[in-house]
Amino acid sequence: MTRPALTYERPETKAAPPRRPRTSGPPTARRRRMTGLVTITLFLLPALVLFGLLVLAPIAVAMYTSVFKWNGLGGLPTQFVGLDNFTRLFSDEVFLGDLNRGALLIGLSLLIQLPLSLAIAMLLNQKMRGRAFYRLLFFAPYVLSEVITAVLFTSILSPESGLANQILRSLGLSALESSWLAEPSTVMTSVFLVMTWKYFGFHMILYLAGRQGIPKELGEAAAIDGAGSWAQFRYVTLPLLGPTIRISVFLAIIGTIQLFDLVWVLTAGGPIHSSETMAVTMFQFGFKRSQIGYASAISVVMFLISLVFALGYQRFVMRRDTEGAITSMRDQR
Amino acid sequence: MTATIDGGRRHARPPSPRRHTRLKSVILHGVVLLLSTWVVVPLLFALVGGFKDNGQLSTNPFGLPAPWVPENYTSVLVSGSFWRQLFNSVFIGIATTLIVVVLSAMAAFVFARFAFRGRELIYTLFAMGLMFPFAVAILPLFVLLRTFGLLDNPLGVILPQAAFGVPMTVIVLRAFFRTIPREVEEAATIDGCTSFGFFWRILLPMARPALATVSVLAIVASWNNFFLPLVVFNDPNWWTLPLGVQQFYGQYSSDTARILAYVVLAMVPALAFYAVAERQLIGGLTAGASKG
Numbered sequence: 001m002t003r004p005a006l007t008y009e010r011p012e013t014k015a016a017p018p019r020r021p022r023t024s025g026p027p028t029a030r031r032r033r034m035t036g037l038v039t040i041t042l043f044l045l046p047a048l049v050l051f052g053l054l055v056l057a058p059i060a061v062a063m064y065t066s067v068f069k070w071n072g073l074g075g076l077p078t079q080f081v082g083l084d085n086f087t088r089l090f091s092d093e094v095f096l097g098d099l100n101r102g103a104l105l106i107g108l109s110l111l112i113q114l115p116l117s118l119a120i121a122m123l124l125n126q127k128m129r130g131r132a133f134y135r136l137l138f139f140a141p142y143v144l145s146e147v148i149t150a151v152l153f154t155s156i157l158s159p160e161s162g163l164a165n166q167i168l169r170s171l172g173l174s175a176l177e178s179s180w181l182a183e184p185s186t187v188m189t190s191v192f193l194v195m196t197w198k199y200f201g202f203h204m205i206l207y208l209a210g211r212q213g214i215p216k217e218l219g220e221a222a223a224i225d226g227a228g229s230w231a232q233f234r235y236v237t238l239p240l241l242g243p244t245i246r247i248s249v250f251l252a253i254i255g256t257i258q259l260f261d262l263v264w265v266l267t268a269g270g271p272i273h274s275s276e277t278m279a280v281t282m283f284q285f286g287f288k289r290s291q292i293g294y295a296s297a298i299s300v301v302m303f304l305i306s307l308v309f310a311l312g313y314q315r316f317v318m319r320r321d322t323e324g325a326i327t328s329m330r331d332q333r
Numbered sequence: 334m335t336a337t338i339d340g341g342r343r344h345a346r347p348p349s350p351r352r353h354t355r356l357k358s359v360i361l362h363g364v365v366l367l368l369s370t371w372v373v374v375p376l377l378f379a380l381v382g383g384f385k386d387n388g389q390l391s392t393n394p395f396g397l398p399a400p401w402v403p404e405n406y407t408s409v410l411v412s413g414s415f416w417r418q419l420f421n422s423v424f425i426g427i428a429t430t431l432i433v434v435v436l437s438a439m440a441a442f443v444f445a446r447f448a449f450r451g452r453e454l455i456y457t458l459f460a461m462g463l464m465f466p467f468a469v470a471i472l473p474l475f476v477l478l479r480t481f482g483l484l485d486n487p488l489g490v491i492l493p494q495a496a497f498g499v500p501m502t503v504i505v506l507r508a509f510f511r512t513i514p515r516e517v518e519e520a521a522t523i524d525g526c527t528s529f530g531f532f533w534r535i536l537l538p539m540a541r542p543a544l545a546t547v548s549v550l551a552i553v554a555s556w557n558n559f560f561l562p563l564v565v566f567n568d569p570n571w572w573t574l575p576l577g578v579q580q581f582y583g584q585y586s587s588d589t590a591r592i593l594a595y596v597v598l599a600m601v602p603a604l605a606f607y608a609v610a611e612r613q614l615i616g617g618l619t620a621g622a623s624k625g
Contacts, residue, residue: 039528040443047440047499048455050432054474054496055462061473072476120368123361134365136611137372143607143614144600145557147575151582152379152596155589161391163378170395197372202618209619258466261559265579279468279560286472287564295472303469310464 059303065296072292085297095298098278101188102256108192109252117200118245121207122233135208139201146198150265153194157181181267184274191263191275198262199255203248210244211237246318250310257306278302376600383594390589405594415598417570418577422602425490425562425573426555432495433551434544437502442532444503445510446518456507462500467560470497475564489565490573494555502547505620509543510536546617549610556603574599 066085070077089095120138124131141149156163157180165177180190214237222232260279263269269276269284276284278298286295382390383405384398393399409415444456474493475484483489513536521531537544559575566572572580581595607614 035528036447037449040447040449043439043443043532044455047436047459047503050436050492050496051459051462051499054477054493055465055470055499056458058470058473058477059465061476062470065473065476120365123365126361128358128361128365134369137369139615140376140604140607141372143553143603145559145575145603147557147559147579148596148599148603151578151592152375154582155382155592156375156378158589161387161394161589163375163394166394197375201372205615206619209615254464254466258468260468261575265582282468282472287475292472292476299469299472303465306464306466306469 062296062299062303065293066300068293070293071290072286073290077293081293085294086301088294089297089301094273094276094281095278097273098276098281101275102259102277104188105192105195105256105259106253109195109256110249113192113196113200114203114245114248114252116196117203117248118207118241120200121204121211122237124204124208125211135205139205141198142202142205144198146261147265149194149198150262153190153197154181154266157190181275182271184271187267187271187275191266194262194266195259199252203252206244206248207241210241214240243318250313250318253309253313254306257302257309379593379597379600382590383597385590387588387590402590405591406598408591409595409598414569414572414577415595418572418574419602421487421571422556422573422575425487425494426552428487428491429494429498429555430548430551432491433498433502434548436495437499437547438506438537438540438544439532440499441503441506441510442536444507446528456503459500459503462497463504467497471560471564474561478565484565485568485571486565487571490558490561493561494558498551498554501550505547505617506540506543509540513539545610546613546620549613550617553603553606553614556606574602 065077067080067082068077069079069081069084124135124138159165159179159182162180164180168174168176178186180186218236218240219232222236227235258279259277260283263275263277263280264283267275269280279302282295282298282302285291285298378394381398384401384403385393386402389398389402440459444452470493478484478489478493481489483492517535517539518531521535526535557575558573559579562571562573562576563579566576569580578595578599582592585591
């Protein structure tokens with residue numbers, strides 16, 4: 001699943017941290033401080049331990065095992081190989097292909113899927129009959145798991161009796177028939193179509209929510225000044241949707257970097273690696289071929305790509321929206 | 334109807350605005366209907382296809398089944414494995430949600446209501462968790478879980494899912510807790526309420542809508558999770574629905590009709606849940622984006 005919405009808050013200008021009153025004399029104040037500390041520790045510790053142990057520690061473990069040659073058996077890895085796994089990674093054509101394919105999917109999402117979602121959100125923002133129903137319907141695929149979606153589409157895209165080819169045949173478009181997922185030249189398009197089917201409704205919902213936050217008066221004022229509907233969209237709605245669009249782009253890219261379920265079930269990365277993603281390659285080496293060290297190196301690279309992307313994006317793209325909500329720690333008191 | 338009459342009466346004026354809106358509305362409906370077809374056809378194909386046999390699927394792909402073959406559905410429904418997987422998915426989903434919501438609510442309470450050194454540092458650490466894709470941690474997580482002996486154990490899925498849910502839940506709940514006025518807490522303190530009493534008896538009941546939202550998000554994420562159960566559960570007794578669907582698909586790959594029936598039955602709980610909890614789900618997903 002794509003990571004759902006991020007919540008950001010504007011930085012507080014007034015200093016208003018919750019503070020316990022410090023009016024009374026020393027003994028009570030100290031006792032209060034003590035009980036405060038105990039409460040803080042007791043309340044914070046469980047979440048911190050769980051998070052540290054199962055989110056942060058694995059990343060550290062991956063960094064450690066990525067410098068070993070290790071089949072994962074018998075205690076700790078012993079055969080230290082330095083950065084060999086990484087040099088091997090960047091001369092591995094499959095992995096380099098993963099990067100290309102990831103970039104391709106991201107490009108297609110940004111150029112086709114998100115504009116499509118935006119257009120539909122704008123359409124559904126008009127007054128029309130059945131609007132609520134369409135909204136519900138377009139979002140429905142997002143609720144289905146990627147596995148279910150993928151299994152459904154393997155039967156639709158199957159070469160012999162799949163629905164897609166049957167439809168083309170009955171429309172007299174046999175020339176467009178294809179083996180879709182079984183053909184290196186069409187497999188990425190097919191994966192992208194399935195992705196779009198599942199995720200466009202999610203982005204549509206984001207845009208609709210963002211659109212509802214824009215006061216009607218702005219559009220009306222522009223209309224009075226003679227702006228047509230395109231000009232209203234271009235100069236009023238689109239700029240004001242900026243923050244929503246930037247988050248939607250962020251989620252689409254992070255989601256594509258970690259894409260696994262959908263591709264694994266649709267094609268398992270095939271035919272001949274032509275639809276493999278980083279996560280699929282990592283899974284192949286880590287769980288099928290027992291090259292844990294090498295697969296860890298892939299994990300580490302995925303982590304670094306996500307981290308650099310996320311930090312860079314927050315720093316340079318979403319700066320205006322978040323004012324460093326995540327990247328920089330603000331006024332520590 | 335009215336548009337034609339009006340159009341006739343006002344034909345002197347260049348483009349009648351009403352005719353214009355009517356044309357626009359036709360185009361609008363056309364586009365939306367086209368899109369609906371694109372969304373619905375695969376689902377309908379699965380639903381109807383499940384009532385066909387494989388011969389019918391290739392000779393009569395579009396029509397209604399003739400005759401209707403309910404065996405695909407009934408054979409899944411009488412098999413124990415489907416119900417077992419459904420139970421596992423529900424159990425793991427509820428357990429994950431309970432853990433993540435309780436722990437995160439406690440942490441969010443501290444972040445929202447106490448000032449202490451290092452607060453922002455720890456909070457930033459949590460928030461950074463949002464940026465780590467699950468797929469990055471799966472392999473070392475597997476190594477860790479194996480060391481702890483948690484493979485083929487539901488805790489091996491529940492605990493990591495809860496841990497990865499913490500960042501989102503803490504962020505949403507902290508934002509909500511902050512909106513509750515300080516006067517409420519002061520009044521409670523004056524009446525002799527401890528911090529814990531305030532948290533338990535006043536803050537949590539007031540935060541019910543936010544708790545519902547984060548619970549729905551957590552349960553959906555757990556329900557759809559595939560990668561983690563895939564590596565943790567070898568024993569079919571623990572398989573969740575996504576694993577079951579994938580396995581069934583591998584086992585009966587040539588029996589398309591049967592697979593379609595299984596897929597449809599596996600969709601039902603998710604769609605039913607969506608119908609019930611649509612408001613919380615969409616509200617939760619858009620909360621951040623609309624605030625931005």
